Amino acid sequence: MARTAEEHLSPPSVQGDAYVHSSVYTDPDIFGEEEEKILRRTWKFVCHVSEVAEVGDFRAHQWTGVPLVTVRGNDDGIRTFVNTCSHRGAKIVREPAGNMKHMTCFFHMWEYDLFGNCTYQPRGEAYEELGPAREDLSLREIRTDVFAGLVFINFDGAAESLRDYIGEAGEPFEEIFNNHELEVFHYNQTHVRGNWKAWYLTNCDLYHEWSHLVNRTTSVLTPGYHDRPWRMQRNGHGYNAHLIDGSPFQVQYKKYKSWKNRDDLVFKGLAPGEFRVTDIFPNLSVFFRATCIRLNHSTPIAPGHTIMEERGLGIKGESKEDRRSRSKQFIQIWGPFSRNASEDCAYVEATHACQENGANPYDLMSRVEYFEDQVHERIHSDAYLRHFYGEWGRLMGRPANNPRNFMAAAE
Ligand code: FES
Ligand SMILES: [Fe+2]
Structure with missing residues (x-):
């Protein structure tokens, strides 16, 4: 016999871990909480190392709405930065992938090197009066690590290492x-x-x-x-x-x-x-x-x-x-x-x-x-x-x- 509305809305008669409520897939508040408690605290896959094989190779992406750029630096290290300018917050790298010598913001043309340092501000002496000093304007770096050629990031600086996280x-x-x-x-x-x-x-x-x-x-x-x-x-x-x-x-x-x-x-x-x-x-x-x-x-x-x-x-x-x-x-x-x-x-x-x-x-x-x-x-x-x-x-x-x-x- 078909189920009544009440029966249909009642939890299935099985042990508690054998079903989930559909709101985990649809509720905006749960989605926001997942971003906070799961997606920003676990290791997130970004790309394969071959996609950033050469110095200056980058991939722009986003995670939990935060624009990010992952780039291979002049020392061969792979780093990830929050992809927003320290000046008035414009998104800096706007292509999804490519190669760059440095990052130039298209709003007022501030420049950053591949380590995230702010290296140039047009007519920058006008900041001498009020600051901040240029060395205080570098980009925010996000933890980045590689396991078996797979590049991952983690917003949580206190999280266990990538190798420990993946484990066996x-x-x-x-x-x-x-x-x-x-x-x-x-x-x-x-x-x-x-x-x-x-x-x-x-x-x-x-x-x-x-x-x-x-x-x-x-x-x-x-x-x-x-x-x-x-x-x-x-x-x-x-x-x-x-x-x-x-x-x-x-x-x-x-x-x-x-x-x-x-x-x-x-x-x-x-x-x-x-x-x-x-x-x-x-x-x-x-x-x-x-x-x-x-x-x-x-x-x-x-x-x-x-x-x-x-x-x-x-x-x-x-x-x-x-x-x-x-x-x-x-x-x-x-x-x-x-x-x-x-x-x-x-x-x-x-x-x-x-x-x-x-x-x-x-x-x-x-x-x-x-x-x-x-x-x-x-x-x-x-x-x-x-x-x-x-x-x-x-x-x-x-x-x-x-x-x-x-x-x-x-x-
Ligand atoms: S917002 Fe980037 S240079 Fe002004
Ligand atoms: Fe399938």
Whole structure:
């Protein structure tokens, strides 16, 4: 029998960590609090080192609405500055990427070097009377560090080091990234009408792989697929890399249309066809598909507006022919015209449309499928979703299933 309105609005009859309230995806106050308590206190992925390879190479970006610029300095160090002029606050670097010798603000032409020092003010002697001194006008620097070629920032100067933050969650990708000199060959942004967590968790909800025809054909119905355990890590990270017996999970690409198996151009350290995903809290997913690496990250703009970014990595110096094959294999699965990522956008937008008008009050994540050891959960368990919201609740200081204490207020 269909549920009544009252039943529909009542919390699901499952344990408390097995569902969240939809307001976590739609409420502007919760979004603002997430910026403060999560996004400005955890390590945020910016780009791959190959995108700032030369002295002066930069990428302008933003995080929690704050304009930032990440640049490689004359000493080869990679730094990030708040991208706003110390004079009257104009945004200084206005191109998304490029190379610069110094930063010049276009409003009154103040100049900054790549260390953030203010080095020139037109007719600057007029500041001698009232000040401030030029050395007090440098840009604000944001903590920046690199792990396995991935550049991260953290607004919180007191946060643990990047290496400690990632911890053992780096195991599935660090060695493989360090086996090659990698470079970004594919980049795209997609505006998604949905919440940043919903986007990220789509990468961590492998139960939905059934719905992608390509995943169903090449993976879900192949031997070993369900023998992969979730491996949870501290700080809200997790990964699924190997089968429970330690052997690699190999996707059978040739089962789909005219595709070929991925047994050449495979990154050193992976088996032919091998598939791995690592999820770094709060919103970076690192994928391997034997010959392709995808970095998937997002920038939250508003509760229902997320810019997701996809990067494809190849081996620097590989032949044009190899790059063409690798690129083709990448865009078969990922990118805006792919058989997978484009469908994920549709799933996220479909859920958001029902959450923002209150039609769907709860997001259910109660799947549990244990291995015989009764410890590890299989790949179609919602184990990571619950793990993510456990960390979210810890940092927010409120449970995701009742974030506004709406049930208490109603009593
Ligand atoms: S605001 Fe930048 S030079 Fe005036
Ligand atoms: Fe998907």
